[in-house]
């Protein structure tokens with residue numbers, strides 16, 4: 001997939017996008033924080049969070065690394081990154097184009113970022129190059145392969161329409177909804193040492209953060225989808241009916257988490273045959 005298009009939600013009104021990102025944080029932070037704890041984030045670490053969004057993970061990292069450590073919270077859109085702790089530097093970065101320091105960080109993290117970018121392998125190479133030898137990268141991306149609307153008579157048809165929409169979005173270079181499954185292989189090919197992979201597919205009804213994140217993502221993107229003729233008025237009414245029904249359930253998207261370590265320099269040279 002190639003994409004020079006901007007981030008799909010970049011034109012969403014600020015309050016609605018902030019609320020949508022807050023739902024993503026409620027849905028995903030516990031898993032991310034558990035993985036970061038297992039990776040041993042500790043006082044003094046230098047961390048880079050790319051696509052920091054509303055900043056919950058940058059804030060958590062700042063607490064862990066303390067005053068002797070530091071966190072760079074990088075995003076193409078920093079409007080939700082106000083009021084960060086003193087050891088967090090907020091930076092406007094378009095990771096498709098802008099340079100990152102090389103060999104500088106103990107940890108590089110991103111979540112729900114690469115699926116929105118046209119050339120994830122190139123971005124991964126830049127982010128991996130930002131690690132010091134021995135530093136770790138954690139990437140977490142979505143995969144809508146199991147995505148399904150259930151518990152409602154329109155569920156199956158709306159699910160099929162959703163997958164048709166994902167296919168259009170993918171070929172238009174807007175978002176690769178099926179990128180998660182390619183994440184482990186992309187990391188393995190990058191030259192990092194693959195340390196672990198986890199996949200989970202949550203399922204929940206109204207009030208569940210995953211359901212509410214799906215509701216906000218779908219309803220906020222409707223104007224663009226209608227304008228692009230990916231969706232018609234009939235489907236819009238049925239989607240609103242689905243999300244308004246107490247028995248409705250959303251399954252997915254799956255979260256795919258992958259982590260790897262930058263090899264020591266002599267191991268990198270051996271691997272590259274230099």
Ligand SMILES: C[S@@+](CC[C@H](N)C(=O)[O-])C[C@H]1O[C@@H](n2cnc3c(N)ncnc32)[C@H](O)[C@@H]1O
Pocket residue numbers: 007021024025028050051052053054055074075076077093094095096110111112113116117
């Ligand atoms: C779905 S949000 C995820 C936010 C956060 N990582 C989280 O999981 O809570 C995607 C984020 O990536 C940022 N983003 C999109 N394209 C980007 C780019 N080319 N460079 C840097 N950040 C980008 C968006 O502005 C947004 O904050």
